Amino acid sequence: MIREALVKKWSDFAGRPHSYTGDIVSGGGRSISLGDYSEEWRTHRRVAHSALQRCSAQSLHSVIQRQALNLRQVLLDYKETSVDLSEDFTVAASNVITTLVFGKEYDKSSPQLQRLHGCLNEIVSLWGSPWISALDSFPLLRKLPNPPFSRLLKEVARRDDIIRSHLQEYKVLCQDEGTKGTVTDSLLQSLDQPLGDKERVVETTAAWLCWTVAFLLHRPEVQYSVYSEMCTVLDTRYPQYSDRPKLPCLSALISEVLRLRPVAPLAVPHRATRDSSIAGYCIRKDTIIIPNLYGAHHDPAIWTDPYTFKPERFLDGGGASTRPLLPFGGGARLCLGESIAKMELFLFTAYLLRDFQFLPSGNKESFPDLTGVASVVLKVKPFRVIKQRKGLEAKPKELRLKINSEKSQEPTNPSTID
Numbered sequence: 433m434i435r436e437a438l439v440k441k442w443s444d445f446a447g448r449p450h451s452y453t454g455d456i457v458s459g460g461g462r463s464i465s466l467g468d469y470s471e472e473w474r475t476h477r478r479v480a481h482s483a484l485q486r487c488s489a490q491s492l493h494s495v496i497q498r499q500a501l502n503l504r505q506v507l508l509d510y511k512e513t514s515v516d517l518s519e520d521f522t523v524a525a526s527n528v529i530t531t532l533v534f535g536k537e538y539d540k541s542s543p544q545l546q547r548l549h550g551c552l553n554e555i556v557s558l559w560g561s562p563w564i565s566a567l568d569s570f571p572l573l574r575k576l577p578n579p580p581f582s583r584l585l586k587e588v589a590r591r592d593d594i595i596r597s598h599l600q601e602y603k604v605l606c607q608d609e610g611t612k613g614t615v616t617d618s619l620l621q622s623l624d625q626p627l628g629d630k631e632r633v634v635e636t637t638a639a640w641l642c643w644t645v646a647f648l649l650h651r652p653e654v655q656y657s658v659y660s661e662m663c664t665v666l667d668t669r670y671p672q673y674s675d676r677p678k679l680p681c682l683s684a685l686i687s688e689v690l691r692l693r694p695v696a697p698l699a700v701p702h703r704a705t706r707d708s709s710i711a712g713y714c715i716r717k718d719t720i721i722i723p724n725l726y727g728a729h730h731d732p733a734i735w736t737d738p739y740t741f742k743p744e745r746f747l748d749g750g751g752a753s754t755r756p757l758l759p760f761g762g763g764a765r766l767c768l769g770e771s772i773a774k775m776e777l778f779l780f781t782a783y784l785l786r787d788f789q790f791l792p793s794g795n796k797e798s799f800p801d802l803t804g805v806a807s808v809v810l811k812v813k814p815f816r817v818i819k820q821r822k823g824l825e826a827k828p829k830e831l832r833l834k835i836n837s838e839k840s841q842e843p844t845n846p847s848t849i850d
């Protein structure tokens with residue numbers, strides 16, 4: 433049904449609903465993700481898409497590898513203390529984007545990065561608050577004083593100032609170095625608009641990495657399987673994205689985490705641009721459509737044990753196909769960062785599992801809660817983890833992930849899943 437709406441009838445459902453607060457956050461609906469379907473939006477998206485494609489072809493791989501190695505160093509510096517890695521994952525993912533767009537990377541303590549992240553987090557949390565969402569449904573409230581809304585306006589202005597000053601700095605750099613017209617420059621021009629997409633973009637990859645570590649703590653044998661596979665295939669070298677077909681256990685792990693916890697579980701709302709139908713039901717122009725990706729990924733008619741973390745379902749003979757997966761949506765509004773995100777998920781996970789073993793920080797109670805917290809993206813509740821360094825020379829003992837393994841497939845702490 434979701435495919436019918438988003439892919440087959442893509443032009444009927446390519447719109448975005450207008451909302452008072454959405455317009456404020458996206459500078460009047462001019463961002464790619466919240467902008468309505470129009471000629472201006474299509475041009476904006478086309479330019480951004482082709483710039484990202486060229487970036488991916490030229491430098492994305494090395495940019496991600498560099499951030500994966502930086503992340504490795506950060507983790508090594510923690511020694512074996514128990515830590516919450518969510519901020520480090522956010523910095524790594526955010527540095528991929530800032531390197532592509534501004535040619536700059538930051539470390540966790542950088543005041544510029546903290547200012548940007550602080551501002552984006554504040555926007556996300558204020559925008560989700562009932563004081564502010566009420567303004568969309570009850571226009572009369574817009575006339576009353578509303579301190580959270582005043583704060584939102586201030587944060588949005590602060591965000592745009594920060595981004596504008598980065599863009600300005602980068603334009604000067606481009607002129608100085610004669611790099612005008614490069615791939616990054618064309619991406620920059622396409623993003624030289626109110627930047628309402630940033631909140632989601634920096635959060636998704638980091639949220640996904642946190643979910644992966646959380647699930648792996650509940651089923652350590654999966655972690656071992658992926659590691660063992662890398663030892664066999666790569667020997668001592670670091671993985672390349674082109675190694676994907678040779679690393680089925682790693683690919684299966686990525687697909688399973690995307691299935692169980694799509695970080696944008698309800699995608700972004702669509703709007704019917706004309707009268708149409710879905711599954712034979714008449715849908716009037718301007719109806720708001722919310723694609724329930726989470727529901728599709730847990731449909732018992734398609735998935736066996738849909739609520740169980742079972743990457744082996746995607747291995748040969750495991751019975752599942754990746755075709756019904758829709759973590760990036762589809763059609764005209766398909767996630768613009770899909771190819772970047774896929775490469776990030778693969779390389780970050782491969783680098784992390786090649787060099788580290790993740791362990792729970794204490795007894796059974798300290799296992800991560802897998803229910804999740806919904807905000808702009810679906811996140812795991814904060815948890816701490818211990819990571820031990822491993823060397824590829826230390827080959828794992830009995831580590832293959834088996835299809836229909838006799839070991840329980842349930843997480844170690846079943847009371848915490850859904």
Ligand code: HEM
Nearest residue numbers: 464465633636637696699700759760761765767768769773
């Ligand atoms: C695990 C990582 C990610 C997931 C699961 C994800 C998923 C999604 C989903 C479900 C949508 C909504 C599609 C729809 O409306 O039907 C979306 C939209 C979007 N995503 Fe992603 N995303 C991820 C990472 C990224 C990254 C890294 C970027 C940027 C480089 C990005 C940029 C965008 C943009 C610009 C849109 C709006 C597209 C439009 O409205 O035309 N995403 N994403």
